[in-house]
Amino acid sequence: MSDLIQIAQDTILVPVGLIETDLDRMLGELTGSAIDAADIYFQSSRLESWVLEDGIIKEGSHNIEQGAGIRAISGDKTGFAYSDELQLPMLLDAAKAARAITSSGGDRTVRITGKEVAGRQLYAPINPLPSLSETEKVELLRRVDAEARKQDPRVKQVIVSLVGAQDVVLVAAIDGTLNADVRPLVRLNVHVIAEHKGRREQGSSGGGARDAFDFFLQEERALGFAQEAVRQALVNLEAVEAPAGTMPVVLGPGWPGVLLHEAVGHGLEGDFNRKGTSAFSGRVGEQVASSVCTVVDDGTLPGRRGSLNVDDEGTESQYTVLIEKGVLKGYMQDKHNARLMKVDSTGNGRRESYAHLPMPRMTNTYMLAGESEPDEIISTVEKGLYAVNFGGGQVDITSGQFVFSASEAYLIENGKIKQPVKGATLIGNGPDTMTRVSMVGNDLKLDAGVGVCGKEGQSVPVGVGQPTLKIDELTVGGTGQ
């Protein structure tokens, strides 16, 4: 038995007196001739957050959640119930409710075999919460605040938040799966407001990883976030109106990879493609992007925010090529959609918690490096936009429309980066936009680790990344000329 399964059993099952034969009994409750798949997902999570504002430690809070979600699938029908009381009678009730999607059931016993797992550890199975003492956490917040304030007298407000979480999950399924993961996650965010001559602007920065809190002390990362947030706010104090209309757009490396997340990522999730509601449905093997584009979803990067040892269905995460040299290679799958599409799960079955159903979700989605020098890319633009930082994005996977909002951008004139412009939304059509990517830089960078993706009301941590790239034509939603 892997260490992770042992930790998960010790964390979740032992304290409530559940033993492995109880799992067999629950799974037995979920079997029957009409049931194609069923699983039980146990979760225990603890989260801690701290907020510094106005120079004082204003808030500290702690949250503990635990429960089990039970799912039974018959054909393309799914029955689901969950309980936050981990007692056998409640769990058996939940199993009966989930199984009620079919009229028959409960006629088979299941033995969990516990498939041999490679024991891969992309991150240490730690609880990050005690990795710094409370005094050290408070000290870290104060140092970040001081660092931001000392950058420039125009800084008027600094908000620093520090969040740590540990998520322990254990999955057992009637196909014999027994797998577990212990997922640490930390995040630090800095938000500043700068004021000059009556004008106020904001800047924000942050980062995180599946690691302990001392991640922020290494390489003075936390202080770097403070400097970066102030730099952005000061740049925005100088920003002029953003242009309105279509123009060439150069996206910087790293976080602007939110482009890929929105323009192609969601549209390549298995559920939409099984149902035929995505603009990319039925297009495997077709050219859907320019030949300089290779896009992957990679849950196997050590320590990354979007990485998973195993997904929430117990499948090992993978490196999945979505688009290779512009050709669509495949979709991201969970078990349910993979079974219905007669392919294998790609380890993308994720859920916000035990109280939510899993579905195909991204992990870390990025574009591989190309061959162009970033300077060379900018030098080819006569008049356009250079966007380096973004807020969120959104996509309509059916029409392919997507948006993402620049929070730091500059005009490009005659191949040179000029004055900063105010934030503006960029809009395009995913498949069209990807065919207009004409140059890809050699400077692949992943984001700093703060991404949250929302789908059907469920939030999960994700990563994005890309090299500098040029889109020949994209609509920029400013107010200027």
Add this chain to the structure above:
Amino acid sequence: MMDMQQRQRQLEQLVDDLLTEAKRCGATAAEAGVSSDAGLSLTVRMGEPETIEHTRDNGLGVTVYFGQRKGSASTSDLSPQAIRETVEAACNFARYTSEDVCAGLADESLMATNLPDLDLYHPWDLTVDDAIALATRCETAAREEDERIFNSEGATLNSHSGLHVYGNTHGFIGGYPSSRHSLSCAVVGKEDESMQRDYWYTLSRLSEQLESPEAVGQVAARRTVSRLGARPITTRQAPVIFQSDVAVGLLRSFIGAIRGSALYRKASFLLDTLGDQLFPDFVRIYEEPHLLRGLASAAYDNEGVATTHRSYIQDGLLQSYVLDSYAARKLGMQTTGNAGGVRNLRIDSGSLDLAGLLKKMDSGLLVTELMGQGLNMVTGDYSRGAAGFWVENGEIQYPVEEITIAGNLREMFMGLQEVGTDVETRSSVQTGSWLIDRMTIAGG
């Protein structure tokens, strides 16, 4: 389900236990909330049940004060042991947070003493089979409405009931059950190369007040096919109508900008505007927290403070901010009983329905969908993806997509020409459609 009154007594006892435990641990003040919800969420897709989810959610949260230091903790576990651990965790945090002169419970004299029954609890005695039948009727109506509807994301029925109890060490305790039911439908249409999806939904505290399943399905289908063949328009300046369901977002942004937490952080474009003209003279915006059966009705706010009818905009002038006790102390003001937000916000309608607004606009853009979060609350700069229809001579000409609309909210508020009579009622913030004089549209 257990008798609601009995369950409410149980949750009140839990709150009492939490507060007692907090005092035992040395807290000088404390507040606690406990909630318990249960429901059914079910989707029918392509005529077959797709998912059936039985939901049951519990939660408790406690905030303790040691003088003016604060700590909080929450859990989904309502057991006695969890209560002790949660209070202990909150107290532990209070050892490390700073003295904050503004921290603390709301003033005792402001606690609500009259807790009227606002008639928010109307459980729906609905079997899974009944629910499947209703969702099936809804989706079938959508799929049969137009031959261009070729696919579906399904029809979803939600029915939830719950209880929420709040109490604090001033001796305030309040609690009430509530219910919420909805039916939604999303379908996909195709014509030539264009594929579009759209949706519609109905929402109420009473199942009897939901629109018929067929009506919901038909509107979803009509909205979907009306978007087929959408195209960008060229970059220009033009008047814009925000259809009522998206105009709700503008009203929410206004409230967000006069909220205390944004003001004391200087993170609002409406700093220091009390008494200023923010809208044209004809505009009146107000809050009615005591509406019977209202989607956001409550007799007390999240701190136990009595809620009241409140005017925010009268004759275009800002009358009040939206404050909880913390923000109020930060700003040297009095709480407005808005911990947790505004409850049933309304803006007065004029005399024109949507067709009338289109006539008044003559030529411009009707926005029916917005995309992205392109709003900077510090500056009011607004830039969002949009879809809708181009209008000429007061008539819809063709569907539009892949465009952005941009402006500054302060100017957009002053540029409000008319509010329609087509009030969006499925929201805690209710408004008719807005006609705004001019925005920048960026497109192909």
